Amino acid sequence: MTSSYQSVILVKRPADNIVPGETFAVKDEGPIPSAHDLEDGSVLFRTHYLSLDPGMRDWLNDDKSYMPPVGLGEVMRGFAGGTVQASRNDKFPVGSYVTGLVGWTEYKICQGDDLQKVEVTTSRGLVDALSAFGEPLLDAIPDRFTYTAISNTVACLVGFTSLTAYIGIIDVAKVKAGDVVVVSGAAGAVGSIAGQIAIIQGATVIGVAGSEEKCRWLKEELGFHQALNYKDPDFAKKFESATPDLIDVFYDNVGGEVLELALSRAKPFSRFAICGGISQVNTTKPVGPSNFMRIVYMRINVQGFLVFDHAKEFPRALKDLSQWVSEGKIKTKETIIRGSIEEAPNALRDVYRGVNTGKFLLEVCTPTEQAS
Ligand SMILES: NC(=O)c1ccc[n+]([C@@H]2O[C@H](COP(=O)([O-])OP(=O)(O)OC[C@H]3O[C@@H](n4cnc5c(N)ncnc54)[C@H](OP(=O)(O)O)[C@@H]3O)[C@@H](O)[C@H]2O)c1
Missing domain, CATH: 3.40.50.720 (NAD(P)-binding Rossmann-like Domain)
Known part of the structure; x- marks a missing residue:
């Protein structure tokens, strides 16, 4: 395991197509947090998959839309699936599989209320929760969505x-x-x-x-x-x-x-x-x-x-x-590419090039994991 971790931030709003090396930049975030950095109720999330959704392009525009734009210099917003590496929240013990609007980062200290626990079974995995079978945090969703009522939890639904x-x-x-x-x-x-x-x-x-x-x-x-x-x-x-x-x-x-x-x-x-x-x-x-x-x-x-x-x-x-x-009446498919978090901008650009069939995901791997 490397001792520092990276995120991908928005640095320039694209006029038209996303230009990976210009629209986004990789940011070194310093040492990976540990259990000592957690407050009561929080967990350390490690990203394994990023969901790539066409609607994410809209978040790059400085326009009033169904949710606020991602700010320049901010970690790119995005739905992710991963595991809990350290925990001070009984609901999410170490090793739990979780999804949430964590963004394009390898690690994040999250509050439990913005994560959804995924029960991984022999027939359903973390990928399924990011793909066709994701379930929203029902309690967190208002009856009627408005611009002002937006919360990150609600925005997680883009993946569903x-x-x-x-x-x-x-x-x-x-x-x-x-x-x-x-x-x-x-x-x-x-x-x-x-x-x-x-x-x-x-x-x-x-x-x-x-x-x-x-x-x-x-x-x-x-x-x-x-x-x-x-x-x-x-x-x-x-x-x-x-x-x-x-x-x-x-x-x-x-x-x-x-x-x-x-x-x-x-x-x-x-x-x-x-x-x-x-x-x-x-x-x-x-x-x-x-x-x-x-x-x-x-x-x-x-x-x-x-x-x-x-x-x-x-x-x-x-x-x-x-x-x-x-009943076997609905079939699903995922297109999963593997790479480091640096690949996320290329992968998002590829959504608009028709690279995927079914759900498009980036499996975030370290160089060692990629080689294996
Ligand atoms: N209203 C809502 O609440 C809501 C929620 C979630 C998603 N959405 C929207 O649902 C739509 C589908 O989302 P998704 O997640 O299922 O995306 P997706 O279909 O998995 O990914 C994009 C696909 O769109 C096609 N495409 C790309 N550029 C195109 C173009 N210029 N003309 C025609 N097709 C093009 C590509 O396939 P081809 O090879 O066929 O070109 C590509 O694989 C998006 O517009 C998304 O924003 C809406």
């Missing part, structure tokens, strides 16, 4: 991909049997689960993703009825052919051209659940759909949502999700 998928499909879009549902960003963490939940509801599901391999995975492994590669030169034509009866529901993770295409194929009174807009977050000049008036002509119900606002639905959602997982 299954809940986001569930709320969007079940509570926002209200998908029912017979619906034609299109999911963009379909091979990602949220999209892959959203599509499977729509299939469970009896819908016909078309996924949109960025490679032939991802499309094959969606159809052959997850049971999507069709999957289309938006990088295919004939994508628009294929999208039209795939939706002869138009679309009842569009679950959108990417915005931009795919949203425009979906609007052009929307049924009257269709429902658009807007979960994210990955294609537009890395630019200072985001483009909206040029056919915006289709919303009027087709009387489309377009609903943006934040999973935080639906806390009251989480117990039902978690019950349904657990049942579907145990």
Whole structure:
């Protein structure tokens, strides 16, 4: 074990794409804390995994958003999973597996109330808690999310991909049997689960993703009825052919051209659940759909949502999700890269390059661990 530890801090707000060596810098934090540095109730957290989420790009802008921006010079905010190395909190004995909004740092002294204990079993590990099966700290979530009510604990929910998928499909879009549902960003963490939940509801599901391999995975492994590669030169034509009866529901993770295409194929009174807009977050000049008036002509119900606002639905959602997982109706996948904490900026940049299928994680290793 090295005697000092490192963090990654934000040093320059990116105008467009993240530039790893310019946007972020590695900071030497000095000696690793020990049990002597702990106060009553606190624990020493060691990071094993960092969650890489497209929504993190928004935190780099100096804008008013759903939560405050990360300050210049501050450790990059991020959801992490790790172990308790030293403890003065009975709830988290040494060796406990935990998750929380710890940030991009190798070690941190945390207060117990901002960590979630993970019960690791033979079938569920720490990775699962950061991926599809993460459960929020229900008690800490307000009924209604507001900018002023934000706490770091609430922000942990960015990692809870299954809940986001569930709320969007079940509570926002209200998908029912017979619906034609299109999911963009379909091979990602949220999209892959959203599509499977729509299939469970009896819908016909078309996924949109960025490679032939991802499309094959969606159809052959997850049971999507069709999957289309938006990088295919004939994508628009294929999208039209795939939706002869138009679309009842569009679950959108990417915005931009795919949203425009979906609007052009929307049924009257269709429902658009807007979960994210990955294609537009890395630019200072985001483009909206040029056919915006289709919303009027087709009387489309377009609903943006934040999973935080639906806390009251989480117990039902978690019950349904657990049942579907145990019945084998929902499959999950993770793309995990290994590297030191210095790799985190490259990894976040890669989220917007389509490197991942399913949930994207960085396994944080020391050089010795990497060599093994
Ligand atoms: N509303 C909420 O409460 C909430 C909560 C959590 C997440 N979200 C949002 O949900 C969306 C999905 O999140 P996630 O965690 O599941 O991410 P993700 O899909 O695991 O990761 C990003 C994927 O998006 C695709 N992508 C990247 N750039 C793109 C572009 N320019 N155009 C089209 N696709 C692009 C890439 O796959 P391809 O190979 O297919 O391009 C990439 O793998 C994000 O927009 C996120 O912000 C919303």
